[in-house]
Amino acid sequence: MTAPTLTFPKGYQSAALAAGIKPSGRTDLSCVVSSVPCTWAFAGTRSTTAAACVTRNRDLYAAGQGVRALVVNAGIANAATGTQGARDNADMADALGGIMNTRTHEVLTASTGIIGHLLPMDRLLSGLEHLPDDMTTSVPPFAAAIMTTDTRPKTAHATLSTGAVIVGTAKGSGMIHPDMATMFAFAFTDARVDQDALRAAFPAIVNRTFNAVTVDGDTSTNDMAIALANGLAGDVPLPEFLEALEGVMRDLARQIAADGEGATKLLTVRVTGALTEQEALAAARTCCVSPLLKSAVHGNDPNWGRVIMAVGRSGANVNVEAMTVSVQGTPVFAGKPLAYDAASVSASMKADEVTFEVNLGVGGAHGEAWGCDLSGEYVVINSEYTT
Secondary structure, three states, rough: OOEEEEEEOOOOEEEEEEOOOOOOOOOOOOEEEEEEEEEEEEOOOOOOOOOHHHHHHHHHHOOOOEEEEEEEEEOOOOOOOOHHHHHHHHHHHHHHHHHOOHHHHHHHEEEEEEEEOOHHHHHHHHHHHHHHHHHHOOOHHHHHOOOOOOOOOOOEEEEEEEEEEOEEEEEEOOOOOOOOOEEEEEEEEEEEHHHHHHHHHHHHHHHHOOHHOOOOOOOOOOOEEEEOOOOOOOOOOOHHHHHHHHEEEEEHHHHHHHHHHHHHOOEEEEEEEEHHHHHHHHHHHHHHOOHHHHHHHHOOOOHHHHHHHHHHHHHOOOHHOOOEEEOOOOEEEEOEEOOOHHHHHHHHHHEEEEEEEEEEEOOOOOEEEEEEEEOOHHHHHHHOOOO
C-alpha cells in the first residue's frame, strides 16, 4: 500500500488525461516514459482470443530490445477487432513514440474495457498530443487513469538497500482469473537489472502472485504484467531485487482480489503439505474461485465442506486422513470433522479478510491464493456493464 505522494523512480515521468474514451468522462488515457531505454519482462494472457496489445507486446518481447514507454487506454479493450484493431493499436504506439521522441518499437501498449469495439482513434490521437502538457513524476494520476470498474487505485512500492526503488500499480476488479501470466500490473524501477536474469525469474514470480488471484473465474483477453528497469540507480543484489519485486506484486495481487466487483471482503486460502508448489497453488486458487465457497464467505458461513469439495476438484494430490482445515484460525477438520463453536467462527468471518488454511497431508510444498466473496452486487455490476 502507499501514500498519495508516491512518485515514480528516477528517470520516469507519466501523464494522464480524459480523452473521451470512457463515457463517464474520467481520465482514460495515460503513459509512462523513461528517459533511457529499459530492460523489461512481460507476461501476457494465454487466452486464444488475446487483444492486439498483448500480441504486439509479445512480439516485441521476443525481439529482445529495450523499451522506453508504455501507453494505456482504459475504456476499449480493442479485442476481437481484426486487422483494423491491430492497425489502431500500432498507430497508438507510433503516435506516442513521435510525441515523446522515442522509436515505435520502444513503446508498449495496453488497452482495457469493452471487447469488440474499435478504438475511437480521433479522440485517442488528439488526447495523445496533449499528454506532454501534463507530465509528472506523481504515481496516483496514472494509477487512477488505468482503472475501469475498480473502486480504487492500486499501488505498492519498495525501497532497496542501495536506494533503488520499485513502484508498482495495477488495475483489475472483474473478469479476473489470470492465465499468463481486464488485469494490468506494471512495475517500474530505477535499479539496474540484467534482462536475462529478470526474464528468467519473472514467470515464477507472476505465477505466485497475479496467477494466484481470482475474482470470478473469467480470464481476460487483455491480461498482462510488465516490469521495466531503467538502471539509473545502479546495480542491486539480484536476490534482494527479485524478493522486493515479488513483494510489490503480491501486494498488488491482494489489492486486486480485495477490490473484486461487488466484494465486501478479501478471501485468502493458504495451502501447505502439498506435493508441489504448482499443486498447492491449484488447490488454493480453486478454493478462491468456487462460487459456493465465495457465497459462504459472503454469508459468514463456516461451511468447510466447500473447501474439501474445491480442493478435491483442483487436481492436487490429497491424503484425506492427514488433511486439515482451519477457518480464521479455528481447526474444523483433521481427517474427520472436529467440534467447534460455529457461531463464534461465523462471527470471526465478518472481518475484512477471511482466511482458510488447508494442509493436504502429502508433502512439503505450499502456496497461497486470493479472491473475494460473491455478493449480489457482482451480478448488478455485470448485468449493466455495457448499458
